[in-house]
Amino acid sequence: MLTAEHLTVKYAPSDARCALEDVSFTLGDHERTALLGPNGAGKSTLLLALVGILPALSGSVRADGVTLDKTTLAQLRQRLGLVFQNPDDQLFMPTVFQDVAFGPRNYGMGEAETAQAVDGALASLGISHLRDRMIHKLSGGEKRLTALAGVLAMHPSVLLLDEPTSFLDPAASRRLQTCLASLEQGMLITTHDLPFAMDLCERFPVPLAGKAGAGLHPPGAGLGGGPAPGAGVALIPRRPRMRPQGRLRGHFLWSGAAPGLRPNQTAPAQKLFSSTVSDAFPPPARV
Numbered sequence: 001m002l003t004a005e006h007l008t009v010k011y012a013p014s015d016a017r018c019a020l021e022d023v024s025f026t027l028g029d030h031e032r033t034a035l036l037g038p039n040g041a042g043k044s045t046l047l048l049a050l051v052g053i054l055p056a057l058s059g060s061v062r063a064d065g066v067t068l069d070k071t072t073l074a075q076l077r078q079r080l081g082l083v084f085q086n087p088d089d090q091l092f093m094p095t096v097f098q099d100v101a102f103g104p105r106n107y108g109m110g111e112a113e114t115a116q117a118v119d120g121a122l123a124s125l126g127i128s129h130l131r132d133r134m135i136h137k138l139s140g141g142e143k144r145l146t147a148l149a150g151v152l153a154m155h156p157s158v159l160l161l162d163e164p165t166s167f168l169d170p171a172a173s174r175r176l177q178t179c180l181a182s183l184e185q186g187m188l189i190t191t192h193d194l195p196f197a198m199d200l201c202e203r204f205p206v207p208l209a210g211k212a213g214a215g216l217h218p219p220g221a222g223l224g225g226g227p228a229p230g231a232g233v234a235l236i237p238r239r240p241r242m243r244p245q246g247r248l249r250g251h252f253l254w255s256g257a258a259p260g261l262r263p264n265q266t267a268p269a270q271k272l273f274s275s276t277v278s279d280a281f282p283p284p285a286r287v
Contacts (some may be wrong), residue, residue: 002027002050002080002158002186007059009042009049019045023059027158032180032187034197043190044085047160050188051082064157078107081151081185085162087143090150096122096130096138100150107154121152125179141172145179152183161189165196 009020020042027033035043048054050061052073061068063079084090093099097118104114122128125145130138138146144164151159164180165173173193177200180187191197 001029001064002188003062004046004050005060005062007046007049007061008057009045009054010057011054013057018057019054020049020056027186027188029157030184030186031203032189032201033203034189034191034201036191036194036197044162047082047162047188047190050160051077051080053082074107078154079157080160081154081156081158082160083144083148083151083162083164085164085166087140087147090147091135091143094134096127096133096135096146096149099135099146100153103150103154117153117155118149121149124152124183125149139172140167141169141175144168144172144176148176148179156185158186158188159183161187161191163191163193164189165191165193 003026005024007020007023008018010018023042023046035046037043045054049056050068052061052068061076063076066072066075066079068076091099093102100118100121101114104117109117119128119131122131125148127142127145127149130142130146133142135143135146144167148159148164159180161180164176168176173196177196180200187201189197189201
């Protein structure tokens with residue numbers, strides 16, 4: 001379980017604006033949640049703050065009973081596995097095996113145990129054949145899976161995935177989705193890929209500019225709980241109750257019941273969001 005309480009982050013103490021302000025939430029065991037929202041809403045900032053890369057001005061983070069501070073960084077990062085948006089920011093060793101093995105070795109595992117962890121992580125993603133491949137010879141999709149394998153080798157309880165489908169073609173995106181769906185870890189995923197999120201995740205909170213209550217719910221309620229009164233959040237029901245089937249002249253066509261709509265009725269996308277969210281997270285351009 002992952003819990004944040006009253007988390008506030010600034011990129012510099014002198015900044016007038018907070019990147020995150022008084023954010024509190026709980027992510028339950030094995031829960032998969034996609035964090036939607038416009039650029040600048042604080043989604044990536046939240047992930048970086050959860051693992052201590054960006055220090056919080058105030059508030060706390062707790063994962064599986066370990067509270068984040070300077071003395072527990074190593075323990076917490078074993079429990080929370082962060083996969084960066086760009087795999088080139090995460091891969092730095094010459095070969096796939098060496099890169100995936102870096103975390104276990106750094107945490108003091110013996111060579112036999114490290115090899116077992118690496119082989120298990122690669123096998124779980126179906127990329128055992130890449131074990132001895134040079135990193136610079138991998139495709140974008142293979143790099144993404146290798147970066148994920150490096151995190152899985154540490155056996156985290158929660159995966160933090162920053163826009164995992166960015167830079168991927170549809171086939172690679174589907175392969176990644178299949179791999180993630182087979183994993184037992186809880187997941188907090190930031191993304192702009194709505195079909196990917198709706199197929200994989202249970203809930204879809206939409207934060208607004210890092211403000212408190214904007215899509216992230218109080219501890220105990222879970223990210224999948226209902227929004228607090230007045231919160232700037234749209235929670236989209238999980239499929240198959242609602243699933244986009246395409247667009248028709250700037251409208252979304254839904255195959256199931258959406259809020260305020262009859263099945264298979266077309267409607268402007270903003271009708272599916274609260275008025276607050278639709279202002280900050282506008283629908284796609286008309287076609």
